[in-house]
Amino acid sequence: EVQLVESGGVLVQPGGSLRLSCGASGFTFSSHWMSWVRQAPGKGLEWVANINQDGSRKHYVDSVEGRFTISRDNAENSLFLQMNSLRLEDRAMYYCARIDGYGSTFDYWGLGTPVTVSS
Amino acid sequence: DIQMTQSPSSLAASVGDRVTINCRASQAINNHVAWFQQKPGKAPWSLIYAASTLRSGVPSKFSGSGSGTDFTLTINSLQPEDFATYFCQQYNSYPFTFGQGTKLEIK
Numbered sequence A: 001e002v003q004l005v006e007s008g009g010v011l012v013q014p015g016g017s018l019r020l021s022c023g024a025s026g027f028t029f030s031s032h033w034m035s036w037v038r039q040a041p042g043k044g045l046e047w048v049a050n051i052n053q054d055g056s057r058k059h060y061v062d063s064v065e066g067r068f069t070i071s072r073d074n075a076e077n078s079l080f081l082q083m084n085s086l087r088l089e090d091r092a093m094y095y096c097a098r099i100d101g102y103g104s105t106f107d108y109w110g111l112g113t114p115v116t117v118s119s
Numbered sequence B: 001d002i003q004m005t006q007s008p009s010s011l012a013a014s015v016g017d018r019v020t021i022n023c024r025a026s027q028a029i030n031n032h033v034a035w036f037q038q039k040p041g042k043a044p045w046s047l048i049y050a051a052s053t054l055r056s057g058v059p060s061k062f063s064g065s066g067s068g069t070d071f072t073l074t075i076n077s078l079q080p081e082d083f084a085t086y087f088c089q090q091y092n093s094y095p096f097t098f099g100q101g102t103k104l105e106i107k
Helices: none
Strands: A002-008 A020-024 A034-039 A045-049 A059-060 A070-075 A077-082 A092-099 A106-109 A114-115 B004-005 B010-013 B017-027 B033-038 B043-048 B062-067 B070-075 B085-090 B102-106
Touching: A002 A092, A020 A034, A020 A059, A020 A092, A020 A114, A034 A077, A034 A106, A045 A070, A045 A092, A045 B043, A045 B085, A059 A070, A106 B043, B004 B070, B004 B085, B010 B017, B017 B033, B017 B085, B033 B062, B043 B062, B070 B085
Parallel strands: B010 B102
Antiparallel strands: A002 A020, A020 A077, A034 A045, A034 A092, A045 A059, A070 A077, A092 A106, A092 A114, B004 B017, B017 B070, B033 B043, B033 B085, B062 B070, B085 B102
16 A cells, blocks of 8 residues: 655744655655645645656756755655745645656645744 | 646535536646545545546546646536545646646535
């Protein structure tokens, strides 16, 4: 059974940093692109970043480019999101999502970890 | 960026009804559209990819169609568990973008 479990979401002040983690199990982690998707309270879904199987290719939404870094550790079956220079508008539930084996889009999602940015 | 516009933004229907949700892309995206269901306080559930291909485990009451810029999600014989918010998403090009969501409520 595919499982994605996010952690690391906390309350942080504007300008602060945070590292989110996503532990994966139930599939061959190193064979899949992985993603982070976020959802602000009461709002829709926003794709944040993608990373390919070996971590050599990464894509970001413009609003986080230069502030967030997606990475992975295939030996530990883990995905990460380093978030720097956090802004109020980064407050959201952050979901880890797997890209399917066809390289198309998200097929499995974690339960999410909440990030609150507030002074 | 490709804008995904869903309609309607909310929809009231009864158990047993058939409903259709529309999604229009701001430019042609082949069939690179997915649909997701989300219930309050829960993670999204992947329903459809490639515009019309059901994910494993998704009931056949859900169906998708369309290509180019116009796409549709149809849900037959609504049951109480189907009342949720539905999102479309394009993955034809970066940045991946979602529609704003359609909230399906019980009439």
